[in-house]
Amino acid sequence: MVGGQADLNILAATEIFRFLPVETVEEARSLAVRKRIAKRTVLYHQGDAADTFYVVIVGRLRAIQTAPDGSQIALRYLGPGELAGYAALSGIPTYPGTVTAVEDTHLFSWSAHTIRQLMGKHAQIAINALAVLGTRYQETQTRLRELSTExxxxxxxxxxxxxxxxxxxxxxxxxxxxxxxxxxxxxxxxxxxxxxxxxxxxxxxxxxxxxxxxxxxxxxxxxxxxxxxxxxx
Amino acid sequence: MVGGQADLNILAATEIFRFLPVETVEEARSLAVRKRIAKRTVLYHQGDAADTFYVVIVGRLRAIQTAPDGSQIALRYLGPGELAGYAALSGIPTYPGTVTAVEDTHLFSWSAHTIRQLMGKHAQIAINALAVLGTRYQETQTRLRELSTExxxxxxxxxxxxxxxxxxxxxxxxxxxxxxxxxxxxxxxxxxxxxxxxxxxxxxxxxxxxxxxxxxxxxxxxxxxxxxxxxxx
DNA sequence: CGCCTTCTTGACAACCATCAAGATGCGTGG
DNA sequence: CCACGCATCTTGATGGTTGTCAAGAAGGCG
Known part of the structure; x- marks a missing residue:
């Protein structure tokens, strides 16, 4: 789907495709679909089926979570190299938040099925994902404590x-x-x-x-x- | 280190060793170390090097995070089948919280090195871990929103x-x-x-x-x- | 049975959200 | 290029939610 040596280098530098043999990155690239979204457009909505996984190449995304009454908080901002749509990785059925572009953004995407197959075949990808989620989880725990006590x-x-x-x-x-x-x-x-x-x-x-x-x-x-x-x- | 058919069945039912061939569970069991801690004792402290990974067999643990000024929040309670010490899985250098036993608790433990090797060899373990962390991450995000808006x-x-x-x-x-x-x-x-x-x-x-x-x-x-x-x- | 932890309830005040109104500045269209 | 309009930002006044302080009651464990 996607070609070029440049793309290969870009993917090899992302948090989820680090530390992989070139041929594995090549495989991931060959299965990826490019996507571009303009500033202020939505990548996916909270509650949608989590069937796609993304990596940010250029630009910036914002993940928010909305309460039933409409009030919302920002979960995270995502920049180049970071992954979006962890629910698709974790097997969570629906996206827990809404992601929109803060700037014009270029992405690579994979279906949940594809990325999960890739992880099954190459454990290092799953381990990388684990490192990312662990770090984000920890950060969120710290925010929780701050919100609670400070x-x-x-x-x-x-x-x-x-x-x-x-x-x-x-x-x-x-x-x-x-x-x-x-x-x-x-x-x-x-x-x-x-x-x-x-x-x-x-x-x-x-x-x-x-x-x-x-x-x-x-x-x-x-x-x-x-x-x-x-x-x- | 640990033997017995019963242990095998117990491990095969935990959130991290599910969906594995018997021989893989067997391998995990052979590398595990049993541990028992009494009510109110500490399993590990916030800030300690995250060098051990645990699975709860019987009992209940409490994970808390303490601020520099001493105030604290409960991150999570952990029961049978759940994992403790995700930092060791994710490659986070130190434990982000302190874990103590609420009741007398039986655990299996692995060194961070061992569990990471196991994940490298058997991607399904890493994928299971990803599912666990994803779910917990999502739950923490929801708590964050609640704390923020409700x-x-x-x-x-x-x-x-x-x-x-x-x-x-x-x-x-x-x-x-x-x-x-x-x-x-x-x-x-x-x-x-x-x-x-x-x-x-x-x-x-x-x-x-x-x-x-x-x-x-x-x-x-x-x-x-x-x-x-x-x-x- | 007595001590100590845990729980309840009241009074008070502080922090910060809410309401309000005006100022600033960017972008767009004339 | 300028001016209008809208989004964003600032600042003030007020009040409510909830934390803090205080003291006593209840209940379990040694």
Missing amino acids: TVERRIAHTLMRLAQQAGRRTAQGIEICFPLSRQDFAELAGTTLHTVSRTLSAWEKDGIVSSTHRYIVIHRPDVLEQLREDTL | TVERRIAHTLMRLAQQAGRRTAQGIEICFPLSRQDFAELAGTTLHTVSRTLSAWEKDGIVSSTHRYIVIHRPDVLEQLREDTL
Whole structure:
């Protein structure tokens, strides 16, 4: 389905197809289907049958979960090399969240059946997937604890540092979150409201810790945020 | 290390060694080490090197995560057939939480190295592990959303129903949570305080929805709780 | 039987969500 | 190129949910 040496190199660098013999990556590539989706379009909906598995090549996705009453939280942002649709890997029947594109995004995709067969044939793929899920699971557990025990300000600090780690770009000014993120989006990640996020970031901006211009945030003093996280309130 | 047909049957019924040829279960068993720990003792500590993987045979474990300031939440309760120490599976260097025994507990254990070799040799084990982690990950995401968007009462209802599903026993009176759980323990699961849990359960007890006697809870009217979960507040 | 853990209930206050209104700034179309 | 409109952001005022503090009751275990 997909050809070219470049694609091979790209796939070999993704979190799920790492550490594999070239011929295995080649096999995965030969079974993959390319897909492109435009900014703000939906990749799949919460509740849909989890029949496709994706790897992000270029762009960025946002996974959210919506409650019956309409309120929602952001589960995760996904960038190049990361996998989307873990439900298809795990054999979970329906997607637990909705995934939309934050930017124009290129993907590779496989049917759930295909990717599961690949894992059965090449255990390393399953082991890679396990590493990914383990890491995400751990991160979610930590968010749960933060949400449960910490004040909003510290949670916002945590959230920002996590974003920096996942999607930060070092610049002369500090670390920039390299995709557009509104106050509302940020609030859905931190488990609070856009108002509180706005107030907190304003306060930090006064102190020179961060600055933000139209949906892009730059962290000037990661050390101060780090300290905010650690200080026993 | 471990012998006996009974052990073989037990292992073949666990979530990680399901769907395997007998000889593979046999292989896993031959590499396992038995372990017993008494009520209230620690299996491993948060931050310890994740070098051992466990499967619960009899008893019950509690996984908690502690914040630097000492506050903690319950990540999960683990019963027979469930795995403990997923970090050792995923290649995460240290345990993200502390696991203690709620009751006297029998376990099988493998070194991280051994279990990872087993997965490399038998992809189905890795795929089983993936199913387990995927399910737990999804559950944690749901808890995160609940904690983020729902009122305490609804969260307590959710928590109780989840407990019923994971460790409930049908009786003439209703569904009983089949291990001792203090108000404090419950609060750490629901992400609130023991006071709020106490108040809420008292109110429900007045309405005949639940009853509780010394760390054991019985749900008389699961339907009412279910409705509480769904009603848009 | 007594101590200690667990549980209940009340009073209070703080944190943060909600409501409200205005300011800013980007994109689009004229 | 400019201006209008809409999305986004800021800031203030208010109130509710729920955590915190306090003290006593209940019940099990040694």
